[in-house]
Amino acid sequence: MFTNDKASSDVERIKAESCGLRGTLRESLRNPVTGAVAEDDVQIIKFHGIYQQDYRDLRAERHQQKLEPLYQFMARLRLPGGILNGTQWLVLSEIARTYGNGSLRITSRQSIQFHGLLKTHLRSTLQALDKALLDTVSACGDVNRNVIVSSAPQRSAQHAEVYGWAKGIAEHLLPQTHAYHEIWLDGQRVTAPPEEDSLYGPTYLPRKFKIAIAVPPHNDVDVFTQDLGFIAIHEDGRLVGFNVCVGGGLGRSHNKPDTYPRLADTCGFCIPEQALAVAEAVLTLQRDHGDRSDRSHARLKYTVDRMGLDFFMQKVQQHTGFSLSPPRPFYFETSGDRFGWFENDDGTSSLTLFIPSGRIANIEGGFPLLSGLDALARLHRGEIRLTCNQNLLIAGVSPAERPQIEAVLAEYGLDRLLNFAPIRTHAMACVALPTCPLAMAEAERYLPVFLDHMETLLAELGLEGEALAVRMTGCPNGCARPYLAEIGLVGKAPGLYDLYLGGDRAGMRLNTLYREAMGEEALLEALRPLLVRFAGHRRPGETFGDFVQRQDLLPSNPSHRHTERA
């Protein structure tokens, strides 16, 4: 057997005792003495799409005042394919202003997060979402997470079809417990808990599980970073099936060499009607064979490496009862978004708006994004789509609607978002401080400052037009997928980052650790000579990531899996 007989982690106990993900959440919500939930409930509430956090900028001050930390919660939507409409958007914005910190945050999985919710407002928040047909079920926790789909802006019919499959997979892999409904919505028990969950069993998965569908040539979902990736294969404009990719994942831990980012392997091809069975098989095998003793070693990528890819895929085929055919050829052009207006194949057009770090707020001196997008949401009749690069699409704009949308953009000054340098529009940062409890360094708040320096440096070298992909995270867990970036910055301690170099722009190659624990000045000093060399010696069209690989400027680093793909 591949299951370990090592002791299970404490989270396993909590799940098993949770009575179908109920825990003591009802009691925790009623307890007026603290702003937090009970210790075990901190784990359980994740399965409901909510993280307990505290406002870290005030931690020391409150400690001095002998106050408990300022507990607050982050709630994340389950939003397959990142699709909403204007009416729903206005509900989100209202919640952010009423209960949240006045901002919405687009995530790297095409979702929306609210930050700064108080315990006493959680129920009202989730009830307001429910009325707008939205929920936060399974947005976090050891279950299948939000299923993401290429936003493929220009091909409306193809997108709609692929979205249908994604939605089917997402609904099929939902836990069967009624706990969410009971605790947050009507408070009534529909059945006697705990309901048996034939898919997940009583302890759910060993760790989170991520699924994406990419529509080539767009790899905006970063399909090789998923536990399970599907690459849509279209022939003569018709969806014939999906390539199946297994075992990707980026999270690692500092000073734990047996944790590593891994890109998924492309294992075969299935027809669309088989995708659900493949997803269920891979998820079930991970449920039964994943490492439940060490959470930093529990993702599917480790299970696959331990069992061996071929054996794992044999098991998948045993489970589904059919075999996969060889993968079909595909080509990815980019993992980034294309900004501005594009004509779609159905006579409508779409606008991709750059949203700096996915943060939507009315920041003083900045862009009135919250108000501006409210105004757009009020008049737009098509979809609003979120991208995995934390940007936003106004999709399906009719020719009649377009001038109105442009007028609103101009009124709120949002048209200026289309004029940013490519290094800014292609950069990504995770949330990090002050809300994320895992952050070791700044990311979202510091990225703009770092990019100021980079922009100056690039301009100096005549590289200002380069769409260099910079990705920054506050910890090694990889939410902004830094291990695929041309320049990846991974937070180690306040003001210190590990520098990774050499990713490509289509999400096909991991980068390499170049230098460790560097401050701002050291980072810029390390990058300058490389960029100088790049400016002078690059081949036409060559990217910085490809250049440092070709010139062999990177150390070989055995602790960081480097997988090259053709």
Place this chain on the structure above:
Amino acid sequence: MSTKPKMQDILLLFEVLRNAPYAPAAFATSFGAEDMVLTDLIAKRAPWIEIFTLDTGRLPEETYRLMQETLNRYSLPIKIYFPEDLAVEHYVQAHGPNAFYESQALRKACCHMRKVEPLRRALQGKKAWLTGMRQAQSPSRQGLAVHQWDEIHALHKFNPLAAWHNDEVWDYIRQFEVPYNHLHDQGYPSIGCAPCTRAISPGQDIRAGRWWWEGADTKECGLHIVDGELIRVKLAAAPKASEQME
């Protein structure tokens, strides 16, 4: 009992359905009491939702009368879908006009050609559909949610009245003088085709008068239930999907 707060939720739901990714949305009415409530609401507040019905060819006379009354009252376009003529001709010639009493297989085949197949056509090109289903209508609908993903048609499915009580439906009908099927006054709470619906006695299950000669566990025609399970309940491994649809 006030229907006010639930009404606001439904109006918000209709607003959400006005736009992508839920538009175009269509409401399937069979002119039951719940359907009349939704028809009234859609006519007054949400004309962007298309209304259609499946005329099986065997509906009770009262239903046709109500259909006409509804068209007169709301001056709404209601799309009426019929079964495929060849399928009906073939079935009737092979098995006789009332073969549905003979076996469950023949009954389901009849439901399939008169309802399930026309529904599939009606939903083509739609992004979402609405029904008047309620949790209290039968034990199998107890866990019914307002928002479901219909795996068979790959569409969003909405049951805005899922949590409504019977009294709330009738309060609404009386308050707004909504037309309704007079069979309801004669002990028919759930009305389908004429040969397959009969009145029930007080205290009986609401759907007890449907296909009454069959067992209690089969009170669905196949529009909302497949192999005895609500559609939202898991679909088995994909290769079986096509079998399930048959």
